[in-house]
Amino acid sequence: MVELRELRTCPATGVVVLINDAWPDAPLPALAPSDPCWACSDPGPVLARRGRLVAVPHPVPALGVEGEVRAKVERPGVRRDAVGVHELMFGGHDEADPDALILAFERIEDLRRDRRLRGFSLLRRAAPGRHPLWELFAIPTDLAPTDARAWCAHELVDGRRLIARSDGAVAIAAWAPVAPFEVWVLPEAGDGDFPVAHVGVARLAERVLGAMARWLGGPEVRMTVEWGTPWRIVLRPRLALGLATDAVGLPGHGVFPERAAAELRGVLG
Ligand SMILES: [Zn+2]
Structure with missing residues (x-):
């Protein structure tokens, strides 16, 4: 078999990727089922609901609403507070609800009222036996x-x-x-x-x-x-x-x- 090698530039994002089929990729071990399930037991205060779906603050948020967005120049570099919001959204334990995107949209509309928040990202990690959780990140820079x-x-x-x-x-x-x-x-x-x-x-x-x-x-x-x-x-x-x-x-x-x-x-x- 002739091996193929290519560098491809994404027409939408400009990212350059190397593909070489002589290098096999293997599945990583499956994640252990979440037991006890945090989302089913102690998800904390509910920020918004849509049917069975709820949005809650992340228990260990990557970003926080307190602080200043302004960059501080300090030797030897620049630092700024990680101002932003990190929330979780989920429905039932074994169901992925397509309305999660509507709830996310409503949360983003609400969070936009804080004029410091400019960029919004949504991530879901799906694995067998795991409660499907969406993570919503709001950051102070445009994407x-x-x-x-x-x-x-x-x-x-x-x-x-x-x-x-x-x-x-x-x-x-x-x-x-x-x-x-x-x-x-x-x-x-x-x-x-x-x-x-x-x-x-x-x-x-x-x-x-x-x-x-x-x-x-x-x-x-x-x-x-x-x-x-x-x-x-x-x-x-x-x-x-x-x-x-x-x-x-x-x-x-x-x-x-x-x-x-x-x-x-x-x-x-
Ligand atoms: Zn669960």
Whole structure:
């Protein structure tokens, strides 16, 4: 077999990725089930509700609302307070609720009233036996939005990296994946602000996540919401990487997105 090596630049984010299929990537050991489950036992004060979903403050927040946003120049560098908000959102123990994105949107609208908060990130770590928890981070700097419209339109015509489409949503293997099997799920129309078409996108992301977990043997999968036109859910399974080029600022692994798309299409049927 001839090994393939490529450097790919993401058309939406500009990130450069090294893919070398001579370096196999292996699943990391599954996370132990959370027992006792913190979210089921002692989640603390509820900030907001939507159906069975609740938003609560993170018990050990990465950022805090107290402090000043202003940078302080001090030898030998610059320091600033980690001003921001870190919250958790969740529903039932074994269910991923597509309305989590609507609750997140409502929390973001509320947090925006604090004029110091400018950038918002959403992360969910999914693993078998673990309570699905969304983490919401609000930080005092803007996150630059990306424009994925031209890329998405091209991918829909090309088809080699297209994995699935349903309910106004499409799932496409990333052109320059920073992690093996990275998949972007986004509204098919290609425009519209978050959370337009949220239910179709969230449901398709869950289906692809299930297929990914079955195919890879159940590693943790990180799901993030990324801003831009259009907004999207990005899925990245955690695998032990053969390449360690991320240590020099060049994310690398061994799975070409064309192979990832073909394998995930096969699992989805
Ligand atoms: Zn639980």
